[in-house]
Amino acid sequence: MESLLLKSIKGEKIERFPVWLMRQAGRYMKEYRELRQKREDFLSFCKDVDLAIKVSLLPLELLEVDAVIIFSDILVPVELMGVRVEFKDGEGPSVVWDGVVESLKKLSFNSADFVNEIIMGVKKAQKEVPVIGFCGAPFTLLSYMVEGGGSKDLRKTKLYMWKEEGYNSLMTLLVENLVEYLRGQVLAGADVVQVFDTWAMHLSYEDYKDYAETYLKPFFERIKRELNVPLIYFYRGSSSFLEVLKDFAVDVISVDWTVDMIGSMRSINKAFQGNLDPHLLYADEGLISQKVLEFLRCIPRKTKYIFNLGHGIAPDMDFHKVKFLVNLVKSYRV
Amino acid sequence: MESLLLKSIKGEKIERFPVWLMRQAGRYMKEYRELRQKREDFLSFCKDVDLAIKVSLLPLELLEVDAVIIFSDILVPVELMGVRVEFKDGEGPSVVWDGVVESLKKLSFNSADFVNEIIMGVKKAQKEVPVIGFCGAPFTLLSYMVEGGGSKDLRKTKLYMWKEEGYNSLMTLLVENLVEYLRGQVLAGADVVQVFDTWAMHLSYEDYKDYAETYLKPFFERIKRELNVPLIYFYRGSSSFLEVLKDFAVDVISVDWTVDMIGSMRSINKAFQGNLDPHLLYADEGLISQKVLEFLRCIPRKTKYIFNLGHGIAPDMDFHKVKFLVNLVKSYRV
Numbered sequence: 001m002e003s004l005l006l007k008s009i010k011g012e013k014i015e016r017f018p019v020w021l022m023r024q025a026g027r028y029m030k031e032y033r034e035l036r037q038k039r040e041d042f043l044s045f046c047k048d049v050d051l052a053i054k055v056s057l058l059p060l061e062l063l064e065v066d067a068v069i070i071f072s073d074i075l076v077p078v079e080l081m082g083v084r085v086e087f088k089d090g091e092g093p094s095v096v097w098d099g100v101v102e103s104l105k106k107l108s109f110n111s112a113d114f115v116n117e118i119i120m121g122v123k124k125a126q127k128e129v130p131v132i133g134f135c136g137a138p139f140t141l142l143s144y145m146v147e148g149g150g151s152k153d154l155r156k157t158k159l160y161m162w163k164e165e166g167y168n169s170l171m172t173l174l175v176e177n178l179v180e181y182l183r184g185q186v187l188a189g190a191d192v193v194q195v196f197d198t199w200a201m202h203l204s205y206e207d208y209k210d211y212a213e214t215y216l217k218p219f220f221e222r223i224k225r226e227l228n229v230p231l232i233y234f235y236r237g238s239s240s241f242l243e244v245l246k247d248f249a250v251d252v253i254s255v256d257w258t259v260d261m262i263g264s265m266r267s268i269n270k271a272f273q274g275n276l277d278p279h280l281l282y283a284d285e286g287l288i289s290q291k292v293l294e295f296l297r298c299i300p301r302k303t304k305y306i307f308n309l310g311h312g313i314a315p316d317m318d319f320h321k322v323k324f325l326v327n328l329v330k331s332y333r334v
Numbered sequence: 335m336e337s338l339l340l341k342s343i344k345g346e347k348i349e350r351f352p353v354w355l356m357r358q359a360g361r362y363m364k365e366y367r368e369l370r371q372k373r374e375d376f377l378s379f380c381k382d383v384d385l386a387i388k389v390s391l392l393p394l395e396l397l398e399v400d401a402v403i404i405f406s407d408i409l410v411p412v413e414l415m416g417v418r419v420e421f422k423d424g425e426g427p428s429v430v431w432d433g434v435v436e437s438l439k440k441l442s443f444n445s446a447d448f449v450n451e452i453i454m455g456v457k458k459a460q461k462e463v464p465v466i467g468f469c470g471a472p473f474t475l476l477s478y479m480v481e482g483g484g485s486k487d488l489r490k491t492k493l494y495m496w497k498e499e500g501y502n503s504l505m506t507l508l509v510e511n512l513v514e515y516l517r518g519q520v521l522a523g524a525d526v527v528q529v530f531d532t533w534a535m536h537l538s539y540e541d542y543k544d545y546a547e548t549y550l551k552p553f554f555e556r557i558k559r560e561l562n563v564p565l566i567y568f569y570r571g572s573s574s575f576l577e578v579l580k581d582f583a584v585d586v587i588s589v590d591w592t593v594d595m596i597g598s599m600r601s602i603n604k605a606f607q608g609n610l611d612p613h614l615l616y617a618d619e620g621l622i623s624q625k626v627l628e629f630l631r632c633i634p635r636k637t638k639y640i641f642n643l644g645h646g647i648a649p650d651m652d653f654h655k656v657k658f659l660v661n662l663v664k665s666y667r668v
Contacts, residue, residue: 204591257538
C-alpha cells in the first residue's frame, strides 16, 4: 500500500496530512545523545552504518512520524571529493579546500557506499514509512567550500561567484557528483529525495537567477529524468525565489515561515512542505495547540501538503513538545 | 528649487537617479573615526549636537550624496522612555527593561530636543540636499526591549508577542511615542522621514500581518496625515512582506537585495529605494562598475527611484569604493 507521504505528494485523497520534521533525529532527543557518545568525531558517527541506521529510526520509534530521513550530513559528498571536512564541538564545520577544481574527485553512484548502506538498513528495518535520501544543493555546498565553513553573509562566495573563474566548473562538477550521490541513494531504496539549499538565501534575486538557478534547473531535471523519484527542494529565504521555482522540475517545495505558503498553494500547482515557525516549540502546549490548529485550518487543499517546520529542530527544544506537535498534526482530519 | 530626491519620490522628471547610502556616515570613514574619538560612550556621541551635525554632514562633503540622514541611533527614543540602553565596544546594544509597560514614559515632540537640534543644525549648515529624519519601527524597537539587545532569531520577542500580555499596550505606546518623536524632527525641518524595520524579517508572513502590520498601518497613516512629509519604509526580508506593503501609506519602499525589486516596480505604484547587495563593495572597481551599470539599466522607470544599498555600509568597506559607487550612479543618465 502506498504511503501517506507519497499519496499526498501525488495529490491522492488522504485522511490526514503526513508529518515529518527536519532534524527530527537530533540532539534534542536523549536517545540521540546517548548514541552520539559512541563516536567522538561527528563524521565518523555519520559513517558508522549501524549507528546511523539506529539514529535514523529514532523518530519513527519515538515520534511515529510519517517518513524517515536518513541520518547523515550534507558535507559527506564534499569530503568524498577530496576536501578536508571537520566538525569541532560547539562550532560549525571546518572545510579546507585548496581551491583547485581540477583536483577534485568525480563521484559515482557507489562512492558513498556507507550512505547507501544506511538507506538499505533503514528500508530493511521497517516497511511502514518511506525513506528520504538527501543532499545539499550545489550552491550551498560550493559556499561551504569557498567560505571554509558556514557563513553569515557569504562574502567570499559572492566574490568567487562574481569573478566566475572557478565558479562554473565547480558548479558543473558538483551537479554531476550530486546526481551520482543521489543515484546511489535511489538505487539503495530511497523513496523520495530532498535537496537542502540552506545558504542561497543570502543571494540577491538576480544572482540566484544568474548563478544558482542556472545549475539547479538542469540538476532537478536530471534527477527527475534519471532517478525518477519524488523530489523535494528545501531552501531558506523562501519568499525571495518562489516565483523562479514554479518552473523547476520539483514535486514538493519546502519553505520556511517567511513566505505566504498558504497564498502560494493557491497559485502554484506543486505540493508544499512546511512551514511552521519552529520557535513556537518554545511556547507552552496551549499556545502550540492554538497556533498549529489555526495554521492547519488555513491549508487550502485537502492534499498535496506535508506538514513540517520551516527549519530544523533546535538542540534546546523539548522532546515532549515535539511529540505533542506531531500528535496534534496526526489527529487533525483534513 | 526642489531637490532631486523629492522630485524622484513625486515622480517628476529627473536627469539622473538620486543616491544616498544607509549608514553613509560611519566607521568606514577616517573622518568619522576621528570625530568618534571625541566621546567614549556611543550614546553620548549621538547626543553631542555639534559632533552629530558634523558627522551627519560628512557624506555630503566627502561623497556628495543627494540626501543627508541625521546621525543618531534607533534606540534613542527607547532610552527617553526610561529604558537603560548601553553600547559596549564591539558588541551590539544592551537594553535593560523591567517589563512594566505602565512605567514607561510618554514622549512629546520636544522630548528629544538634541535630535531636533541636530536636524536644525544640518538644515542651517547646507541648503543643497534634503534632510532625512528617522526612527525605528515599533516592532523593531519592541524586539530590542524584549530581547535585551539584538537577536538572531527573536525567540523571546515571539513568545512575548504570541502571549499578548504586554505586547499590545507596548506597541500602542511605541506608536504614540514614535509619532511624537518624528513630529519633533519634522517641526525641526526634516524634509523626509525613514522608518527602519530591521528585525521584522524574522517574523512569519502570518505573524507580520497579525502583529506588525496591525500597528504599522495606522502608524504610517498618522505620519502621513499629521506630519505631511514623504515617508520611506526600510525593512529587511523584503520579499516576504512586499504584498502586504502595497496598501501602506508609505511613499517609498526601501528594500534589501533578496527581493525582485525591478519586477515589483512594474506592479507596485510607489517609489522604490535600494537594493544593491552591499557585498559588491568588496569587489574591485571593474566588477563594481559592471554590476552597477547592469543593475541601473534594468530599472524600468525614469523616476520614482532612489539608489541605495540593500543594507548599511559595513565598517570594513573601502571609502574609495563607496565614493566610486556614488560617482558611478551620479554619472548614469536616465
